Amino acid sequence: MTEHFVTFTLNSERREATVDSRMHLGDFLRHSLGLTGTHLGCEHGVCGACTIIVNGAPIRSCLMLAVQVDGAVVETVESLSKAGALSPLQQAFATNHGLQCGFCTSGMLMTLEAYLRTTPAPTERDVRIAISGNICRCTGYEGIVQAALDTASAKGSPT
Amino acid sequence: MSGRFFGAAVTRLEDARLLAGKGRYVDDIELPGMLHAAFVRASVAHGMIRNIDTHDALGMPGVVAIYTMADFADIAQGPMPPMAPHPLLKTPITYHPLVDAEIRHVGEAIAIVLADTRAEAEDAAAAVVLDIEFLPTVSDAGLACEAGSPKTHTHLASNIAATMKAGFGNCAAVFAKADHVLTERFDIHRGGCHSMECRGVVASIELQTDSLTISTSSQSPYMVRRHLAVYLKCDENDIRVMTPDVGGGFGPKANVYPEEFAVALAVIKSRRPVKWIEDRQEHFVATTQQRGQIWTLDVAFTNEGRLQAIRGHCIHDNGAYAPYGLILPATALGSFPGPYALEALDLSIDVVLTNLVPTSPVRGACRPNVAFLLERLADRVARHLGIDRQEVRRRSFIRADQMPYTTGMKARDGSPISYDSGDYGGALDLVLDKIDAANFEKRRNDAKQRGKLRGLGIASCVEDTGLGPFEGASVRVTPAGKVFVATGASGQGQGHCTAFAQIAADMLGVELADVTVESGDTAKFPLGISTIASRIAVTAGSSVQLAAQKVRSKVMAFASHQFEVGEHDLELERGSVGVKGIPGMSIRLSEIARTLAGNAGVAMPGGIEPDLAATAYFNSNALTFAYGANACEVEVDPETGDVSVLRYVVVHDCGRMINPLIVDGQIRGGVVHGIGNALFERMIYDEEGQPLTTTYGDYLLPMASEMPRIEIHHIETPSPLNPLGVKGAGEGGTIPAAACVISAVENALGPEGPFIGLHPISPQHIVTWLDRARSDNGLAI
Numbered sequence: 001m002t003e004h005f006v007t008f009t010l011n012s013e014r015r016e017a018t019v020d021s022r023m024h025l026g027d028f029l030r031h032s033l034g035l036t037g038t039h040l041g042c043e044h045g046v047c048g049a050c051t052i053i054v055n056g057a058p059i060r061s062c063l064m065l066a067v068q069v070d071g072a073v074v075e076t077v078e079s080l081s082k083a084g085a086l087s088p089l090q091q092a093f094a095t096n097h098g099l100q101c102g103f104c105t106s107g108m109l110m111t112l113e114a115y116l117r118t119t120p121a122p123t124e125r126d127v128r129i130a131i132s133g134n135i136c137r138c139t140g141y142e143g144i145v146q147a148a149l150d151t152a153s154a155k156g157s158p159t
Numbered sequence: 160m161s162g163r164f165f166g167a168a169v170t171r172l173e174d175a176r177l178l179a180g181k182g183r184y185v186d187d188i189e190l191p192g193m194l195h196a197a198f199v200r201a202s203v204a205h206g207m208i209r210n211i212d213t214h215d216a217l218g219m220p221g222v223v224a225i226y227t228m229a230d231f232a233d234i235a236q237g238p239m240p241p242m243a244p245h246p247l248l249k250t251p252i253t254y255h256p257l258v259d260a261e262i263r264h265v266g267e268a269i270a271i272v273l274a275d276t277r278a279e280a281e282d283a284a285a286a287v288v289l290d291i292e293f294l295p296t297v298s299d300a301g302l303a304c305e306a307g308s309p310k311t312h313t314h315l316a317s318n319i320a321a322t323m324k325a326g327f328g329n330c331a332a333v334f335a336k337a338d339h340v341l342t343e344r345f346d347i348h349r350g351g352c353h354s355m356e357c358r359g360v361v362a363s364i365e366l367q368t369d370s371l372t373i374s375t376s377s378q379s380p381y382m383v384r385r386h387l388a389v390y391l392k393c394d395e396n397d398i399r400v401m402t403p404d405v406g407g408g409f410g411p412k413a414n415v416y417p418e419e420f421a422v423a424l425a426v427i428k429s430r431r432p433v434k435w436i437e438d439r440q441e442h443f444v445a446t447t448q449q450r451g452q453i454w455t456l457d458v459a460f461t462n463e464g465r466l467q468a469i470r471g472h473c474i475h476d477n478g479a480y481a482p483y484g485l486i487l488p489a490t491a492l493g494s495f496p497g498p499y500a501l502e503a504l505d506l507s508i509d510v511v512l513t514n515l516v517p518t519s520p521v522r523g524a525c526r527p528n529v530a531f532l533l534e535r536l537a538d539r540v541a542r543h544l545g546i547d548r549q550e551v552r553r554r555s556f557i558r559a560d561q562m563p564y565t566t567g568m569k570a571r572d573g574s575p576i577s578y579d580s581g582d583y584g585g586a587l588d589l590v591l592d593k594i595d596a597a598n599f600e601k602r603r604n605d606a607k608q609r610g611k612l613r614g615l616g617i618a619s620c621v622e623d624t625g626l627g628p629f630e631g632a633s634v635r636v637t638p639a640g641k642v643f644v645a646t647g648a649s650g651q652g653q654g655h656c657t658a659f660a661q662i663a664a665d666m667l668g669v670e671l672a673d674v675t676v677e678s679g680d681t682a683k684f685p686l687g688i689s690t691i692a693s694r695i696a697v698t699a700g701s702s703v704q705l706a707a708q709k710v711r712s713k714v715m716a717f718a719s720h721q722f723e724v725g726e727h728d729l730e731l732e733r734g735s736v737g738v739k740g741i742p743g744m745s746i747r748l749s750e751i752a753r754t755l756a757g758n759a760g761v762a763m764p765g766g767i768e769p770d771l772a773a774t775a776y777f778n779s780n781a782l783t784f785a786y787g788a789n790a791c792e793v794e795v796d797p798e799t800g801d802v803s804v805l806r807y808v809v810v811h812d813c814g815r816m817i818n819p820l821i822v823d824g825q826i827r828g829g830v831v832h833g834i835g836n837a838l839f840e841r842m843i844y845d846e847e848g849q850p851l852t853t854t855y856g857d858y859l860l861p862m863a864s865e866m867p868r869i870e871i872h873h874i875e876t877p878s879p880l881n882p883l884g885v886k887g888a889g890e891g892g893t894i895p896a897a898a899c900v901i902s903a904v905e906n907a908l909g910p911e912g913p914f915i916g917l918h919p920i921s922p923q924h925i926v927t928w929l930d931r932a933r934s935d936n937g938l939a940i
Contacts, residue, residue: 022278036187037180039406041355042439046855049355077180086178094174097824101652102177103184103355103406132864135855137355137407138652140827140892141863 006070010035011079019066026050026061028069029076037077037106041135048134051107052076058114077106080113088154089113092147100138108134112148121156124149162665165883168820169671171657182404185359185376186436193361194223196422196435197280199270199287200444201262204298204514204848205309208260210290211270219286221279224429227270228257231424240389242382242415243484247321252312252481252512256420262291263311263479264514265848266444271421273429277436298848300476300511301453311479311512318512320477321485325492326470327567328503333468337459343539346917347528349451349476350840352521353860354651356406357442360422363432370397371423376405378413380649380679381687386415387423395681402679408651409832410520411447413691414482418445443853448842449487449521451476452528458536464544466537466555468503469495477510478517485510487518489571491525496566497533498583498621498786500557504567514848520691522832523890526622527897531918534618534898538905539914548617548902549587549596556583556619570782576623578784580876581812583619586788590810591617593872594790602792612795614907618899619789623782624813624887625697625880631686632699634663634706635772638756640734640749642667642674644706647687648699649679653889654821655695659703661817662883666707667714667748668731686776693887694779696817701777701881709773717751720765783878785886787811789830789895791867793903797929800922802838802904804867812874814886819873822888827869829892835861836893837900837918908932 002021009015010033019028026043029035029052038061041049045063052061053075080087086094089112099105108131115122115130122130127148128141136144176182199211213225241251258269270287274280295309302308303318311318334340362373377383380400388395405412418435426433437445456471475488488508495504537555541548557564559582568576591597599615606613632646644659660674677683688698715726718736722729722744730739737745752771754764763769791807809826816822839859843851852858869892877884897918904925905915911932 030186031189035180036184037182039184039356040186041357042855044439044854044856047355047439081179086175090178093178094170097171097820099174099177099652100654100824100828101355101407102173102182102404103652105177106180109178128863128866132862135353135355135860135862137353137409137832137860138828139824140829140831140869141866142827142868143824145863 004067006067008069008071009073011075021067023066024062025064025066025069028066029061035076035078039103039106041104048111049104049107051110051134053110053114056114058111077109080109089116089147089151092150093144096143096146096150098139098143098147104134104136108136108144116148116152121152122148164661164664164671165817166815168818169657169661170820171654172660172671173654173656184356184404184406185361185374188361188374188403190361190363190432193432193434194273194275194429195277195280196425196433197272197277197284198268198418199272199284201258201265201267201269203262203291203293204265205294205296206262206291207294208258208262208269208289209292212288213270216272216283216286219279219283221275222272222283223275224273225270225283225287226425226428228255228259230428231256234424234427235390239415239417239420240386241484242386242482243486245485247323248481248484252320254417254480254482256417256424261313264516265850266441266516268417268421268445271425273425273433296514296848298514298844298846300451300474300513303511303513304474304509311514319509320481320512321510323485323488323492323508323510324506325568326505328468330468330470330503330505333503334457334459334470337467338462339460339543340457341539341543342455342457343536343914343916345454345456345532345535347450347452347531348919349448349842350521350836351443351446351448351842352409352411354407354409354412357437357439358412358416358418358446359436360419361432361434362422362426364426364430366430371426372399373423374401374403375419376412377402378408378649378651378691379415379689380681381647382689383415383419384681387420390420399682402649405649405651408690409522410449410524410691412651413689414447414519440853443858444516444850447517447519449518450528450836451518454532456532456536458540460540464540464546464551464554466499466501466540466551468501469536470505473508475508475510476515476518477512478515479512480517482517483519487520487524490520491529493568493623494526494529495568497529498557498619499533499555515844522829523893526890526894527833527836530618530620530895531898534895534902535916538902549591552587552619553584559585578621579878579880581621581784581786582874583786586786586810586812586874587619589872590788590790590808593870594792594806594808596790606794612797612907614793614795614903614905616791616793616899616901616903616906617789618895618902620787620895622693622785622887622891622894624693624785625779625783626692626694627779628688629776629778630688630695630699630702631684631774631776632702632706633684633772633774634703634710635770636667636710636748636752638749638753640673640747640752642669644674644676644703645684646678646699646703647684648695649690651690653695653825654818658696658700658817658821662700662703663707666704666711669734669748673734693889693891696885696887697783697881698777698779700817700883700885702775704882705775705777706773709775710771713767713771713773714748714751716765717767718746721746777881779881781880783814783880783886785813785888785891787891787895789899791899791903793900793907795904795907795925800925802925804834804900807867808870809892810872810874811891812876813888813891814878815875815884816873817883817885823871825888826871826892829890830869830896831861831866833893833896834866834900837897837920839919841919
């Protein structure tokens with residue numbers, strides 16, 4: 001087994017680690033670093049549950065190897081709440097019943113977090129396409145879509 | 160009942176934790192010294208194991224042990240106990256924890272590998288060498304019924320495990336006199352549950368006492384405990400089963416699985432904690448599936464379009480084992496006659512063994528199948544007579560003034576089935592009004608201008624909910640004034656904790672945040688059945704109400720003794736009980752709890768039983784019937800065969816709603832599951848029983864980009880059968896949805912198009928049908 005030394009930024013903290021060459025990023029985050037908020041739903045890159053943000057873009061942590069994070073900036077669901085308070089997007093998920101079992105939720109949140117940074121005023125159709133790579137079996141998606149729209153419109157409106 | 164919280168759309172207590180990534184699912188559990196398991200699984204659908212060579216695999220890095228069924232002989236032997244024995248099943252047809260000799264479907268677990276890491280276990284599993292004698296395979300339930308078919312189980316005389324019958328009235332006489340009789344064939348395809356969390360088990364053994372602790376992603380922790388104790392010949396108290404956060408269930412996680420037993424046996428054997436996490440491919444080949452049925456039905460009806468009688472036969476694809484007995488086909492028979500006032504019914508189901516993954520209930524069990532049959536027949540009759548589809552229904556429905564209505568069918572205990580309440584015609588009228596059916600033809604014409612075929616679909620359903628026998632709960636107020644509710648009814652995302660907290664908080668006059676609900680831990684509540692069959696609001700919800708009521712009575716008795724007033728002079732609110740109109744004459748629940756927790760040598764005041772706590776069970780002796788009417792509009796692209804579901808409207812009556820936010824969520828998710836069944840989800844096997852769709856690239860699930868908004872309108876007819884007046888809501892969205900979407904597609908294809916008696920339908924189906932209609936009828940599109 002070949003091991004590699006990696007240095008990266010994880011949820012605003014600088015981290016160093018030694019990883020097996022074949023370990024994927026999802027397993028590394030969950031089982032080596034204890035960040036179990038990222039969930040593995042299919043491990044073949046389709047369901048989107050394991051989505052995290054790497055260098056600003058949403059990626060599937062089951063399709064990226066841990067060695068590839070060397071030098072990268074990684075954000076996981078654990079970074080969204082600040083000082084124990086839910087982020088506006090997380091709060092909107094609760095308000096709109098955008099989660100039931102919670103298993104796809106982290107991937108949905110991270111996909112939308114990355115999306116809303118670059119698309120501040122999406123239409124409903126835009127949001128549906130943005131999460132068209134994330135499967136949710138519980139909600140029928142409507143609460144998730146509404147949560148994203150509410151978050152965007154709250155950000156866009158003057159406070 | 161009513162109160163501050165019951166009936167309010169409060170946001171869920173579960174959410175903050177889950178949103179912050181602090182859920183605790185089974186794969187999030189780490190134990191010291193824990194090994195990781197991987198299963199060696201069958202790659203052929205039928206065969207006899209001649210040899211299992213583990214030599215090379217055992218020498219691989221990190222490998223600690225590899226066990227086959229033979230290795231467990233000193234602990235336990237034979238097949239797993241049947242979860243639901245049935246007199247028609249002469250021999251229980253259950254799995255062994257690991258295959259003993261005969262493999263009966265692709266994916267069956269043959270050996271369990273334990274290693275330091277999951278990757279090492281998987282590497283070694285791939286290196287185990289199997290010598291298998293191939294046996295003839297049958298993967299089609301229809302073929303499996305034919306004489307000379309290969310047998311799924313070589314020792315059984317036939318692939319037909321059981322033939323079930325049900326009916327009432329004199330069908331022959333009604334058919335003989337009927338104005339019209341039609342015959343249709345229906346083909347409903349197999350799909351899966353696809354909870355986003357696969358299954359998983361973490362188990363450990365206490366080295367001094369040999370007791371087992373098992374965390375499993377299950378809907379039935381108490382059934383796992385019960386059947387494992389039977390299998391191991393130990394007491395239930397020697398096994399603690401817990402369900403942590405469970406990432407969806409939808410039915411299949413209600414089974415007790417061979418992997419749960421195999422992991423427990425591996426723990427006993429290795430005396431190490433073991434974790435097994437199912438991967439998605441395993442989920443496709445080892446988690447039960449559902450809906451595969453072929454029906455041939457005759458329907459008798461009058462010139463006016465009143466449905467009179469139905470008779471027919473079903474070939475039910477059971478798969479290779481019947482871990483859940485005949486529960487699934489029984490729900491097919493039990494779903495007739497739906498909302499229709501039939502004079503007679505005569506049905507039989509052949510439960511057929513095939514070399515495929517077993518079937519067991521998936522969201523709605525066979526209720527969606529039967530809604531599909533009945534609603535398609537109603538549309539078919541309308542088409543035959545040239546009258547409106549809704550007219551056939553109005554003339555055939557059981558009327559509101561006929562409630563309670565004895566259908567003619569019998570429950571599992573032989574008692575007559577009676578619909579307690581419902582207004583099926585009213586629900587249909589409301590849904591047609593909400594979708595603006597009156598102006599549909601205008602929208603159809605507009606679509607035609609755009610080159611699209613627009614269709615309106617309708618479907619109604621009745622759903623038996625609140626399946627017995629019981630669930631229970633205990634409610635306890637701690638000396639800190641917090642309320643703990645413990646129940647056997649585990650959750651998989653339904654928001655049970657919030658709903659139960661709403662009930663308890665109202666009864667005890669506390670805030671929602673003061674209530675903690677704990678469920679799915681056999682050490683915290685003695686009994687539980689399963690979270691299945693839209694039964695938990697009725698059974699567990701009512702038990703929380705009854706237990707909280709007992710605690711409230713205790714509070715009142717305590718305060719009455721303390722203040723020397725009658726209980727009618729007391730009021731309980733904001734965590735205190737006090738004398739009405741006398742400020743200061745009150746005592747907090749926390750103080751009462753502290754006193755009732757006891758002090759050495761101090762007698763209980765007023766002779767009240769210690770502990771501010773109570774336990775109650777609610778016996779659900781009769782089913783309570785929810786119902787609904789759905790309508791949707793689709794547009795079909797005649798060039799590509801693509802179907803877009805543009806609007807979907809639900810009218811639903813699940814009695815009193817504990818939390819409308821949660822009810823709506825259940826319905827929306829359920830409808831989308833049904834849309835998936837109608838248009839996308841197809842589990843394909845070849846003739847050799849090899850699954851061909853074992854990734855989400857091959858097996859399509861409904862995605863946000865294809866789903867409409869689901870518009871919901873509630874009718875709240877309180878159930879007379881439980882103290883909350885509730886009916887179940889977990890499956891009512893799914894039940895009519897496939898029927899509704901197919902009705903719309905058929906309507907879009909128009910009178911020249913085919914009668915559609917199958918699902919899922921694909922773009923290929925539609926293009927083929929349209930081509931045929933064009934060539935047969937000169938259809939102008």
